[in-house]
Every structure is written in structure tokens, then in C-alpha cells.
Amino acid sequence: GDSVTQMEGPVTLSEEAFLTINCTYTATGYPSLFWYVQYPGEGLQLLLKATKADDKGSNKGFEATYRKETTSFHLEKGSVQVSDSAVYFCALSDLNTGGFKTIFGAGTRLFVKA
């Protein structure tokens, strides 16, 4: 079945450092890919998404490119801030699953130190 694997955390960085959180997926169809972010005490919210191969999603300085050849959707940011400290979830939604369900990765916690 479909699955999402993302790097284990926590990831600890200093402010202004470069961030990469790896995400790979397996899917039988042509999924849409998402990154969600969860701040302490809150629900998840969409950070960015890409719906087809080679699409790049971007938002708030974060970027991720849909790579079909490597089945990856790695999240990157050039210069992190303390306010980026949160848990990041990679997710996919696959047409073959009827478009009804989203598969989430386990989440990667990011700590950014001042």
C-alpha cells in the first residue's frame, strides 16, 4: 500500500541555518504531495503542496519539489528562524485510494536555537 517515510527527528539548528527534511513515498498511482506544519498546541496546517511531477511548492521561504524519479518530496528552507520551530509532516493523497484519504509520515520535530 501507499506509504510515506520521513527523516526522524528531532532536528536542531541554529537560526539562519539551512534546513532539509527528507521525505520519500511509495504510491501505486499519481499522488498529490503535501507538507503540513504543527505548532505547539495546535492542529496541522498546510505549508505547501505539489500535485504533479516536477512541480515545486513554496510558502514562507519553504520549498519542496515533486521528484517522481526518486519518489521524493524533500522540504528545504535557506535560513530558518526560531519561529519555524514546529513538527513537520509529509503526506500524500493518491487518486488510486479514491482521493478520500491522506497518508501522513510520522513527523519531524524541528528546534531552532537563537
Next chain:
Amino acid sequence: NAGVTQTPKFRVLKTGQSMTLLCAQDMNHEYMYWYRQDPGMGLRLIHYSVGEGTTAKGEVPDGYNVSRLKKQNFLLGLESAAPSQTSVYFCASSYSLQGVQETQYFGPGTRLLVL
């Protein structure tokens, strides 16, 4: 728009007690979901609904029941709570566009402790 709201925010139950968690959305979304979030396990789908009057089982449905009598509401019931159901519960809603599920919108969560 309030988006997705959940009631209550926090609850403590004794083993064997029952309760209902309420989720409401004001975005006219077709799809609604209930997830549980446990440390190190991400989100796991409990039940979901693709429209008013319909429900389906997700990944971890045992011990839970749901109902969607109105499009805007999705109720999650625990008939006989167990300590293993201690978790944070999130409700979400979404719509589909051209057969593709779009972004899910999440509620703030309900923290449940079963003693």
C-alpha cells in the same frame, strides 16, 4: 469563518465511560476525518466520511463509532473508554477538485486522558 472547531478541548475519563467528541466545519466540505495522534506515530485515521449520511473505517477504527447526520458535523463516539485510547484527537475536513483530494483543514484537537 470559524473553519473546523472541536468540542471539548480536554477531557478526563475513567475506564469504561463513554463520551462523544464533536467536530463542526463551516466550509461546506464534503469530506471529514477523525485522526488520533500519538507520540512518534504521526496521525492515524480512525474513521472518515465522504458525505452526509456516509461513514467508513480508517486505519484504527476499533473501539470508536462515528456519525454524520449533517454535512457540517462529524461525531466520534467512544462507547467504553480504555487507557489505550488516551491520545490527542484531530478532526479535519476537505473537498475534492477534479477527482483529487485538496488540502485538509484541521481543528485544534481534543486531548483525552483515560484513567
